[in-house]
Amino acid sequence: xxxxxxxxxxxxxxxxxxxxxxxxxxxxxxxxxxxxxxxxxxxxxxxxxxxxxxxxxxxxxxxxxxxxxxxxxxxxxxxxxxxxxxxxxxxxxxxxxxxxxxxxxxxxxxxxxxxxxxxxxxxxxxxxxxxxxxxxxxxxxxxxxxxxxxxxxxxxxxxxxxxxxxxxxxxxxxxxxxxxxxxxxxxxxxxxxxxxxxxxxxxxxxxx
Amino acid sequence: xxxxxxxxxxxxxxxxxxxxxxxxxxxxxxxxxxxxxxxxxxxxxxxxxxxxxxxxxxxxxxxxxxxxxxxxxxxxxxxxxxxxxxxxxxxxxxxxxxxxxxxxxxxxxxxxxxxxxxxxxxxxxxxxxxxxxxxxxxxxxxxxxxxxxxxxxxxxxxxxxxxxxxxxxxxxxxxxxxxxxxxxxxxxxxxxxxxxxxxxxxxxxxxxxxxxxxxxxxxxxxxxxxxxxxxxxxxxxxxxxxxxxxxxxxxxxxxxxxxxxxxxxxxxxxxxxxxxxxxxxxxxxxxxxxxxxxxxxxxxxxxxxxxxxxxxxxxxxxxxxxxxxxxxxxxxxxxxxxxxxxxxxxxxxxxxxxxxxxxxxxxxxxxxxxxxxxxxxxxxxxxxxxxxxxxxxxxxxxxxxxxxxxxxxxxxxxxxxxxxxxxxxxxxxxxxxxxxxxxxxxxxxxxxxxxxxxxxxxxxxxxxxxxxxxxxxxxxxxxxxxx
Numbered sequence: 001x002x003x004x005x006x007x008x009x010x011x012x013x014x015x016x017x018x019x020x021x022x023x024x025x026x027x028x029x030x031x032x033x034x035x036x037x038x039x040x041x042x043x044x045x046x047x048x049x050x051x052x053x054x055x056x057x058x059x060x061x062x063x064x065x066x067x068x069x070x071x072x073x074x075x076x077x078x079x080x081x082x083x084x085x086x087x088x089x090x091x092x093x094x095x096x097x098x099x100x101x102x103x104x105x106x107x108x109x110x111x112x113x114x115x116x117x118x119x120x121x122x123x124x125x126x127x128x129x130x131x132x133x134x135x136x137x138x139x140x141x142x143x144x145x146x147x148x149x150x151x152x153x154x155x156x157x158x159x160x161x162x163x164x165x166x167x168x169x170x171x172x173x174x175x176x177x178x179x180x181x182x183x184x185x186x187x188x189x190x191x192x193x194x195x196x197x198x199x200x201x202x203x204x205x206x207x208x
Numbered sequence: 209x210x211x212x213x214x215x216x217x218x219x220x221x222x223x224x225x226x227x228x229x230x231x232x233x234x235x236x237x238x239x240x241x242x243x244x245x246x247x248x249x250x251x252x253x254x255x256x257x258x259x260x261x262x263x264x265x266x267x268x269x270x271x272x273x274x275x276x277x278x279x280x281x282x283x284x285x286x287x288x289x290x291x292x293x294x295x296x297x298x299x300x301x302x303x304x305x306x307x308x309x310x311x312x313x314x315x316x317x318x319x320x321x322x323x324x325x326x327x328x329x330x331x332x333x334x335x336x337x338x339x340x341x342x343x344x345x346x347x348x349x350x351x352x353x354x355x356x357x358x359x360x361x362x363x364x365x366x367x368x369x370x371x372x373x374x375x376x377x378x379x380x381x382x383x384x385x386x387x388x389x390x391x392x393x394x395x396x397x398x399x400x401x402x403x404x405x406x407x408x409x410x411x412x413x414x415x416x417x418x419x420x421x422x423x424x425x426x427x428x429x430x431x432x433x434x435x436x437x438x439x440x441x442x443x444x445x446x447x448x449x450x451x452x453x454x455x456x457x458x459x460x461x462x463x464x465x466x467x468x469x470x471x472x473x474x475x476x477x478x479x480x481x482x483x484x485x486x487x488x489x490x491x492x493x494x495x496x497x498x499x500x501x502x503x504x505x506x507x508x509x510x511x512x513x514x515x516x517x518x519x520x521x522x523x524x525x526x527x528x529x530x531x532x533x534x535x536x537x538x539x540x541x542x543x544x545x546x547x548x549x550x551x552x553x554x555x556x557x558x559x560x561x562x563x564x565x566x567x568x569x570x571x572x573x574x575x576x577x578x579x580x581x582x583x584x585x586x587x588x589x590x591x592x593x594x595x596x597x598x599x600x601x602x603x604x605x606x607x608x609x610x611x612x613x614x615x616x617x618x619x620x621x622x623x624x625x626x627x628x629x630x631x632x633x634x635x636x637x638x639x640x641x642x643x644x645x646x647x648x649x650x651x652x653x654x655x656x657x658x659x660x661x662x663x664x665x666x667x668x669x670x671x672x673x674x675x676x677x678x679x680x681x682x683x684x685x686x687x688x689x690x691x
């Protein structure tokens with residue numbers, strides 16, 4: 001997994017509530033696809049008109065937000081489907097951090113698995129960053145500093161954020177969860193043996 | 209159920225305190241305490257489907273790992289399979305390639321595949337309870353957000369992404385933090401025309417599409433106790449549409465009677481022992497929840513969504529909202545976008561809105577009781593000539609049971625197409641789609657922009673409401689269609 005330390009750039013505002021993962025990446029783009037190459041299809045249904053041309057009204061098509069690494073979002077961002085392709089598509093578009101008042105739970109988990117940082121911030125702070133960015137026409141950058149757990153707004157205000165320590169460490173170090181869990185292989189085997197004695201029906205019913 | 213943990217941990221509730229159903233399933237599944245509130249949770253069952261199953265199995269090997277417990281992993285193609293009568297795996301070629309990959313990996317790894325057209329095949333969240341693969345008190349994960357459906361039998365079931373799926377296949381566990389607890393009690397008798405779908409849509413409308421975020425929801429109260437298992441599965445299915453990864457109903461005699469004799473349910477003495485343990489899977493009187501909510505069934509009428517989030521829902525007697533009623537600028541902008549996408553006029557009655565398509569199916573509402581409810585509305589009536597109407601049974605078994613009862617004839621005589629099992633128009637990942645601009649009353653779970661096809665306009669409703677809309681050719685109040 002890609003490590004995450006610090007990201008800086010213009011913060012692109014997509015503040016509508018309940019942006020779902022179907023909108024982030026249509027399922028048709030995930031049939032038989034891999035983890036890469038999805039960037040051009042991120043927000044496809046908002047980003048392009050019916051004839052395939054860019055929709056100039058869509059905020060991420062505005063020149064100052066192209067290639068932006070930070071997305072400012074509304075409540076319940078990433079709700080809906082469990083498709084991890086939503087994170088792959090956002091990363092393919094260049095995003096490395098999403099700042100929102102709340103996230104869909106599965107999307108939130110999926111971010112951490114891919115080196116994308118989702119940050120919970122109050123709605124007024126997100127609006128403030130959006131306003132400061134807009135006032136500077138995108139020329140001033142927002143900084144996300146994971147080690148210090150700070151977001152620095154375009155005008156220089158330092159906003160602390162909280163993040164689960166385990167998830168922060170995994171992002172900073174790019175850890176492989178599976179290898180860590182397999183260190184507990186003996187615990188897992190012991191649990192399974194005890195459970196088999198206590199709840200035989202869970203185990204015996206699936207024997208061939 | 210006996211306490212299986214090697215040592216109780218101080219952050220878990222003491223056995224003497226009142227416990228919730230969540231505590232009673234979660235706590236015994238903790239394999240290890242990882243610190244900071246993290247636990248290593250055992251996953252008793254893993255379900256795979258065609259869209260991501262082959263990739264997940266391949267990635268485990270590519271990472272240098274092997275499958276931890278092939279005997280606990282089960283697969284079924286559903287997402288990317290055609291629902292056309294007479295379909296084969298190749299009818300939708302992209303799906304055919306995914307299925308070929310899943311077949312190859314299933315053979316290699318020794319996991320059980322319920323293949324297309326075989327007994328047991330179907331939508332993953334329909335076939336798992338149907339076969340008894342999910343049992344009360346078990347943990348189940350699947351790379352699909354509607355895995356919460358399985359909570360209807362009293363299991364802890366939740367959707368995960370591709371990377372977590374790889375983790376669970378390699379270890380049979382997942383590092384997890386215990387969610388906060390939430391209860392929604394539905395009290396009273398269901399008014400006429402009100403189904404489990406209406407109950408959960410009304411709850412999402414009242415509490416919001418993000419109300420359950422970070423929570424596991426237990427559905428309780430007299431109206432839930434009165435539901436069949438199939439109704440409970442529908443109720444739990446839409447938990448994720450309220451933001452909750454997990455929804456569940458405590459198992460009871462209704463559950464046990466429904467599960468008895470199913471393929472993977474225990475038999476004989478093992479069944480008796482299991483039922484004895486399952487009777488303890490309930491929330492104690494006096495247990496407290498982080499959020500505890502109440503809905504009076506008298507306040508619920510048949511529901512229909514008007515917008516592009518499941519929280520944008522109305523009683524069928526209601527009117528499309530005026531923008532002035534929005535709570536703030538963001539909600540106003542969201543409503544404005546939803547109204548434009550849906551082609552609706554603020555203030556207009558929702559009933560009477562002309563529809564082009566009707567879809568009865570999906571892991572929400574494709575079980576035999578759903579099909580019976582829709583067929584009851586259709587008998588002696590015809591689908592309006594301008595409406596394309598599909599019914600897609602949830603599994604091979606549902607299809608055969610329905611055909612044995614003659615439901616397929618009732619649907620066909622009314623003008624519905626009787627199709628093959630799969631997810632079909634709920635997710636439109638199989639080459640089938642509602643055309644751009646067409647309006648569809650659907651028994652599925654998501655009315656998101658483009659969900660049923662680019663530009664498709666979705667109105668979520670119960671199977672009976674969908675049947676009524678097909679006959680009327682417009683959104684209609686099912687209470688005017690007495691069987």
